[in-house]
Amino acid sequence: MPDENQKETGGVTTKRIALGLGYFSIALGLLEVAAPGRLARWLGLEGSRAARNTLFAFGLRELAAGGMLLRGPAVSTNMWNRVIGDAMDAGALGLALRGSNRKGAVVGALAFVGGAMAADLLTARALDKRTARTWPIGADR
Numbered sequence: 001m002p003d004e005n006q007k008e009t010g011g012v013t014t015k016r017i018a019l020g021l022g023y024f025s026i027a028l029g030l031l032e033v034a035a036p037g038r039l040a041r042w043l044g045l046e047g048s049r050a051a052r053n054t055l056f057a058f059g060l061r062e063l064a065a066g067g068m069l070l071r072g073p074a075v076s077t078n079m080w081n082r083v084i085g086d087a088m089d090a091g092a093l094g095l096a097l098r099g100s101n102r103k104g105a106v107v108g109a110l111a112f113v114g115g116a117m118a119a120d121l122l123t124a125r126a127l128d129k130r131t132a133r134t135w136p137i138g139a140d141r
Contacts, residue, residue: 014126015074021082021123022069024116025062032059043093043109044102054092061085076127083124086117 032039036055037046045051065085068078090113097106 014123014130017119017123018069018073018079018127021079021120022066022073025066025069025082027066029059029062029064029066032056032062034059042102043096043105044100045096048099051096058085058089058092061088074127074130076124079120079124079127082120083117086113086120089113090117 032055036052036059039055040046040048040051043051062085065078065082068075068081072078090110093106093110093113097103097110100106
């Protein structure tokens with residue numbers, strides 16, 4: 001008999017999905033922190049100190065979000081932090097679109113962020129539903 005956490009996901013629990021998204025955040029954060037200049041060039045924003053600094057800061061945010069998810073993958077607040085970060089990423093990419101000389105790359109990055117946001121949003125909502133609250137501390141009581 002399947003565990004109550006293993007609903008219609010074919011045995012993959014929401015907690016495991018959140019954990020995977022945490023690892024994804026850490027990988028993306030490491031890339032943004034290690035190579036903000038290369039990412040800025042790839043987005044057609046070479047020479048933009050603001051783009052490099054923003055990418056670096058967003059990388060730090062991704063590392064923090066990933067760390068929080070690894071620490072508490074069943075805490076929906078940690079997933080909602082990723083959703084908020086995705087909205088920030090989309091807004092920054094929307095602004096970058098005006099100044100980019102590689103608009104296709106920026107549109108591709110926006111599509112990537114949109115996909116991540118959908119996964120994050122669905123996972124956050126599933127965690128909320130599973131625990132019946134946004135911050136499930138003491139949910140077993």
